[in-house]
Amino acid sequence: MRNLRIIALIGLITFGLFATFKNGMTARARWDQNPVSKDSVSKWEKRVRPALQHVPDDVTVFGYVAEWDLPGSEYNIIDQETEYTLTQYALAPRMVQPGLEHEWIIGNFTKPGFRDWLDKNLPSYEIVEIGFGIFLIHRTSQ
């Protein structure tokens, strides 16, 4: 029994070392000299934050529309949720609410056809293309 227990002890230590080796290899594979330029969240911030240059400083709430609003549009719900969350994260402390109810609206569209939908749903608006599929929509009174 003593020998079996020694084997068990060596086995557990070896198992821990094996997992540690794998953890080390995982980290090594992820190591990057210039990581921020490749980080998806930092990239998203760079896409969205320029929209703030086109709005007055006192704007605290934005609307948000994206592919998920377009009837019949095909989209990946996880991607859409993530992009909405990242937009809120990038623009904090300003609030970002899904929908067209606010004066200033962030549009996130990669496919054509969204302008027809905007024309149908907004009586009057101006739109600025920020780039990378990001648009700033300003509801205007007619």
Added chain:
Amino acid sequence: MILQSFAIFALAIAAGIGLIHLLWESNDPWALVLKIFLGIGAGLGITSCLYFVRLLLFPGQGGYLLIQAGFLGAVIIALLLKNRFSFGGAVFRFSISPIQIVLGLVSIAVLLTAVYYSITFARVTPHGDYDAQAIWNLRARSIYRSGDSWQNAFSPLINRNFHMDYPLLIPLSVVGGWNTLGDEVLRVPAVLSMLFLFGMAGIVFSAIACLRSSSQAALALIILLATPGLLLFSTFQTADIPLTYFLIASTSLLLLASHQNDRRLLFVSGLMAGLAAWTKNEGLPFLLIITVGTLLLFGFRRAPAHLPFLLAGTALPLLTIALFKIIVPANNDLFSNNGLSDIISKLIDPARYIPLSTHLLTELIHLGDWPVSIILILFVYGWIMGRRSSASPAERFAWSIPLSQFVIYMLIYMITPYDLEWHMNYSMSRLLIHIFPLALFSFFLFVNTPETVLNK
């Protein structure tokens, strides 16, 4: 920037260590080591409570460093008054057995790999994982960027996906760090994650060393820090690993309080349980578990002499939580659209138990993302090594705490207003990681140590 981000919490951690040393008189070498790791959470947690009160009372957001300094100053004065700067009676023995050398070297290798892993992920994912961007770091950003109007970070206009009701120990520590550094330094939340990960590992190690042996403690440390899933979660910059830290801190202190019959340790255990609730809502049921656990462990007859110490320890965090709930009266998403009749009908619906059991089984097999089921490995190891026959009632009782937390988590899944499959996919692996270090701690208290086996 990583070292600078560590440095901004140094005073709070020093104050926490001093506070634990003030309240726990043991000068046993392993107890002194344990005090250092307990001090991390106590210092950061108390500072965050005080910082929240400061935000409520005064305009602006400065003063985080001043609060740390004041806290440390008060602790130093108390230590001087109590003459607790001497470590008389501390006996350091340097006889090391071959098994201790082997386990020590393996532990160092595992620890260094975990440090390398944490630093790598802090660099490549500086904003953490999705939940950090949706909840924890978002809250910190919103508060920090709002300046005097920080309460706007809890506006009811904010989408409820971002969980306004989640408590603030982690976001406020980040905000305090940013205010001290004068900028939104991305390394601050990453450094907090590292402090809590290695603090938790340190508690598991030194508490087992206190209660059993250093070899057994090293084995627990190796398995804990080799767990791929735990390391990965610690890089997410969410409140899960800090919560786990406070769960293990409170539980180990409860056992030590029983072991040493020291009611002041119950006070610290209560403090840690309260800070768990100030870290994440899952800490609230834990607070109940630790209270009932104290009642059962010390017995109902002795409860009037012991329970007040535990409850006194919870006072500061609970007061802070109460103030927070007054300021942010947001409902919890699990209960806001979930009436009593809905809950009962879900609880008695057998159709919900089947997917829960199936999913749970899969998660348990893959617990911690080990290449082979760690539960199976530990079961076989424990069976071969045998269980300790002379375990104290407190050590035997240790199992019931992770088990109770586990049962509560499963009940939450039973009554969840969300789609059950979605909810389990989204969170079950994370919730099981909350319990894993506690279960590991209980396991290594339960089985025979390497010394017992090798000396036979």
